[in-house]
Amino acid sequence: xxxxxxxxxxxxxxxxxxxxxxxxxxxxxxxxxxxxxxxxxxxxxxxxxxxxxxxxxxxxxxxxxxxxxxxxxxxxxxxxxxxxxxxxxxxxxxxxxxxxxxxxxxxxxxxxxxxxxxxxxxxxxxxxxxxxxxxxxxxxxxxxxxxxxxxxxxxxxxxxxxxxxxxxxxxxxxxxxxxxxxxxxxxxxxx
Amino acid sequence: xxxxxxxxxxxxxxxxxxxxxxxxxxxxxxxxxxxxxxxxxxxxxxxxxxxxxxxxxxxxxxxxxxxxxxxxxxxxxxxxxxxxxxxxxxxxxxxxxxxxxxxxxxxxxxxxxxxxxxxxxxxxxxxxxxxxxxxxxxxxxxxxxxxxxxxxxxxxxxxxxxxxxxxxxxxxxxxxxxxxxxxxxxxxxxx
Numbered sequence: 473x474x475x476x477x478x479x480x481x482x483x484x485x486x487x488x489x490x491x492x493x494x495x496x497x498x499x500x501x502x503x504x505x506x507x508x509x510x511x512x513x514x515x516x517x518x519x520x521x522x523x524x525x526x527x528x529x530x531x532x533x534x535x536x537x538x539x540x541x542x543x544x545x546x547x548x549x550x551x552x553x554x555x556x557x558x559x560x561x562x563x564x565x566x567x568x569x570x571x572x573x574x575x576x577x578x579x580x581x582x583x584x585x586x587x588x589x590x591x592x593x594x595x596x597x598x599x600x601x602x603x604x605x606x607x608x609x610x611x612x613x614x615x616x617x618x619x620x621x622x623x624x625x626x627x628x629x630x631x632x633x634x635x636x637x638x639x640x641x642x643x644x645x646x647x648x649x650x651x652x653x654x655x656x657x658x659x660x661x662x663x
Numbered sequence: 664x665x666x667x668x669x670x671x672x673x674x675x676x677x678x679x680x681x682x683x684x685x686x687x688x689x690x691x692x693x694x695x696x697x698x699x700x701x702x703x704x705x706x707x708x709x710x711x712x713x714x715x716x717x718x719x720x721x722x723x724x725x726x727x728x729x730x731x732x733x734x735x736x737x738x739x740x741x742x743x744x745x746x747x748x749x750x751x752x753x754x755x756x757x758x759x760x761x762x763x764x765x766x767x768x769x770x771x772x773x774x775x776x777x778x779x780x781x782x783x784x785x786x787x788x789x790x791x792x793x794x795x796x797x798x799x800x801x802x803x804x805x806x807x808x809x810x811x812x813x814x815x816x817x818x819x820x821x822x823x824x825x826x827x828x829x830x831x832x833x834x835x836x837x838x839x840x841x842x843x844x845x846x847x848x849x850x851x852x853x854x
Contacts, residue, residue: 473774473808475773477802478802478805478813479802480706480802482709483805484681484733484777485817486677486834487677488675488676488678490675504841507702508700509699509700509710509712511698511710512793513673513791513793514792516671516672517793519700519702542674545838549844550845552839552841552843552848554845555842555845556842556845569664583664586676587666588674594787596797598706598708598797601703601704604703606787609671611671612673613668614669614674615666616666617664617665623828626826626828626830631677632838634841635837637815637817638841638842639841640837640841640844641817641835642835642838643677643833644834645833646830647736648739648743648831649829649830650680650825650830651743651746651747654745654746655744657740657741657758
């Protein structure tokens with residue numbers, strides 16, 4: 473276990489490959505982002521960090537709303553496509569089927585099994601390359617086919633993993649339940 | 664693709680199962696957290712959201728430093744164990760081999776293939792259950808055995824995925840390169 477110093481860089485694995493939706497000048501636009509995450513359950517907060525020159529930013533600032541959509545592996549081409557072209561030059565509104573929810577200005581993607589519509593509650597800017605939009609989740613939507621009670625079944629949902637080295641992955645197999653498998657630690661030989 | 668309204672809840676997949684390290688009263692303490700993510704590349708910012716009553720909080724506020732450690736599937740029991748007991752009642756300093764870096768007060772885990780030591784640059788509190796600690800990454804460390812150039816090889820690193828339904832998973836197989844597979848979109852029949 474020899475450690476190598478890598479400089480001040482991020483090595484967080486896994487990250488999501490989420491599609492961020494915003495209406496820019498009244499038209500749906502989507503981009504793919506790995507830098508988003510949950511911040512709080514009650515009230516439910518989430519964030520997305522976006523490079524300041526991104527076209528989507530205009531829409532988020534225009535409406536104070538955005539969506540986070542979780543794509544399946546079967547739309548990885550469309551997902552990545554939304555990261556390779558800018559809404560500035562290319563109309564991405566027809567790549568997916570858009571629907572709207574409570575906020576009316578946060579476009580969401582029907583083809584994605586899970587969607588969260590968010591109202592911006594804070595914007596952070598530390599003087600670097602990115603702005604962080606903290607959003608309160610106003611309503612979430614899940615495609616009925618993937619649901620098992622309150623939660624999507626991973627194998628049906630088939631979410632895309634973004635790996636920090638710039639590759640997309642599928643989930644493999646489950647290795648245990650949280651707050652449960654850890655109890656085995658007590659029965660292990662120590663030392 | 665019939666959508667079901669799920670209430671204002673988070674459905675972000677995947678999330679990391681990161682081990683957060685802090686010295687509490689001079690002793691290393693580790694907890695497992697899924698609510699962390701990258702915020703910016705330059706300067707490199709990352710965050711972790713922690714329930715306010717967590718013991719680890721005391722250490723982060725004491726030193727203004729913490730670490731984010733990425734565990735492998737082979738230590739999933741130890742990882743989850745750190746989420747099932749509190750440092751208040753249980754000494755978790757011997758679960759892993761601790762090492763320190765530049766900051767000297769952010770304990771890191773030798774058994775984890777990737778480690779980031781962070782200096783707190785901001786603390787957010789939206790009056791809910793959690794506090795968010797935004798940290799600047801001061802130095803990162805990767806175990807040499809898992810490295811292929813500048814990046815860990817996923818199959819060697821074998822990071823743990825936290826699924827929002829409370830289960831841990833391993834990575835499956837790669838389905839493409841970011842900023843590359845999306846180019847296939849241009850060659851697809853539309854309509």
